[in-house]
Amino acid sequence: MRKHFFRAFIADPVCASSGPGHHVDIGRYFMAVVKSSVPIPVTAVVRDDGVVRLDWGSQTAELWNHRPDDVDVALRGTNGVAEWAPEWQVLLVPGASLADERTVFTLAYPDECTECTTDSALLHRVVSGVVDVR
Numbered sequence: 001m002r003k004h005f006f007r008a009f010i011a012d013p014v015c016a017s018s019g020p021g022h023h024v025d026i027g028r029y030f031m032a033v034v035k036s037s038v039p040i041p042v043t044a045v046v047r048d049d050g051v052v053r054l055d056w057g058s059q060t061a062e063l064w065n066h067r068p069d070d071v072d073v074a075l076r077g078t079n080g081v082a083e084w085a086p087e088w089q090v091l092l093v094p095g096a097s098l099a100d101e102r103t104v105f106t107l108a109y110p111d112e113c114t115e116c117t118t119d120s121a122l123l124h125r126v127v128s129g130v131v132d133v134r
C-alpha cells in the first residue's frame with residue numbers, strides 16, 4: 001500500500017518538484033495527516049484565474065498550486081469541502097480510501113510560487129527516497 005502511494009507521487013515527467021504548491025512528498029503528507037493537531041475544515045474553491053481560495057470562519061486564504069485543474073476536479077467531488085493543515089500547507093480532500101495526488105495537495109502562498117522543474121538531481125533524490133522505503 002505504501003509503495004503504491006509513493007509511486008503515485010513521483011510519476012510525473014513534467015514536474016518533479018516537491019516544493020510548496022507542487023507535489024506532496026511523503027514526509028509532508030505524513031506530517032500533515034499524522035502530526036497535524038488540528039486540520040481546519042475549510043470550504044475551498046479554485047477561481048477562474050487558478051488561485052485556490054480557502055474560507056473558514058471569518059478567515060480566507062489565497063494559495064497557489066501548479067495544477068489548479070486537478071485541485072478543481074477533486075473539490076467538485078466534495079462541493080468544496082476540504083481540510084487544511086496550515087503548518088504543512090497541505091489541503092486534504094476527504095472521501096478517498098487511498099490518498100494520492102487526486103485528493104492531497106500542497107499549496108503555496110503567493111510569494112512562494114516556483115516554476116515546475118524536472119531537475120535531474122531532484123528526480124534522483126525522489127527516486128532514491130522510494131528505494132529507501134522498500
Ligand SMILES: [Zn+2]
Pocket residue numbers: 015016017021022023066115116117
Ligand atoms: Zn510543479
